């Protein structure tokens with residue numbers, strides 16, 4: 466399978482989730498990702514994925530799933546929008562109530578690829594454009610989830626996309642995994658990201674910064690994942706290093722954090 470670097474990142478998260486599900490102590494335990502990865506003709510070894518990436522990806526996905534599950538349980542008529550969904554089977558993991566409408570959004574060719582592996586309601590669109598938002602239902606509470614997407618949208622396009630979505634829906638939540646500016650800058654030196662060829666990424670330091678995006682967001686929660694109980698499932702020496710990082714909030718923010726906003 467051949468994808469450009471931006472799209473190829475979806476194979477990285479898929480592979481990490483598949484490896485987690487095959488580990489002795491899975492964090493996410495996503496057997497669907499393992500099945501899809503096994504069906505894809507791609508040399509996953511070239512991604513040189515390390516335990517830190519496997520555990521970090523599985524843990525952030527689990528926390529984002531938890532946010533989605535809590536929202537749809539409180540709002541069984543919700544609309545869920547998974548931005549930059551790649552081949553992530555989040556709807557299968559979350560198993561929302563029947564009244565929920567779920568939309569997976571990614572580039573049109575990614576959505577076409579996705580349809581070969583997953584039965585899902587997709588919108589094929591470039592997230593940096595705006596017209597696609599109009600095809601979503603409105604006047605219903607919305608759960609917007611963006612996993613592994615923020616760094617790859619250039620300039621202020623992530624903010625503008627969020628502005629368009631919150632104006633469209635009026636009420637709901639946005640959940641994403643945050644990257645500090647340093648974490649985003651240093652991504653290009655990560656062996657896996659280097660192997661893919663990504664050269665630039667975006668982030669923000671202060672979890673309150675999105676409150677200034679004029680998208681009506683209020684920070685509801687910042688979870689520093691170095692402090693999550695699931696760190697107990699990390700293999701050594703990663704577990705020990707992560708726990709030491711957890712002593713410092715500033716250091717923990719350079720790792721994975723999951724952010725939840727209300728609008």
Ligand SMILES: C[S@@+](CC[C@H](N)C(=O)[O-])C[C@H]1O[C@@H](n2cnc3c(N)ncnc32)[C@H](O)[C@@H]1O
Pocket residue numbers: 471472474475478479548549550551552553570571572575590591592593611612613614617618
């Ligand atoms: C790191 S992958 C994450 C995939 C998935 N969310 C997951 O966690 O497994 C980033 C995804 O964002 C998508 N993406 C990046 N920029 C995009 C854009 N401008 N429009 C639509 N999708 C985009 C890529 O195609 C890819 O599927």
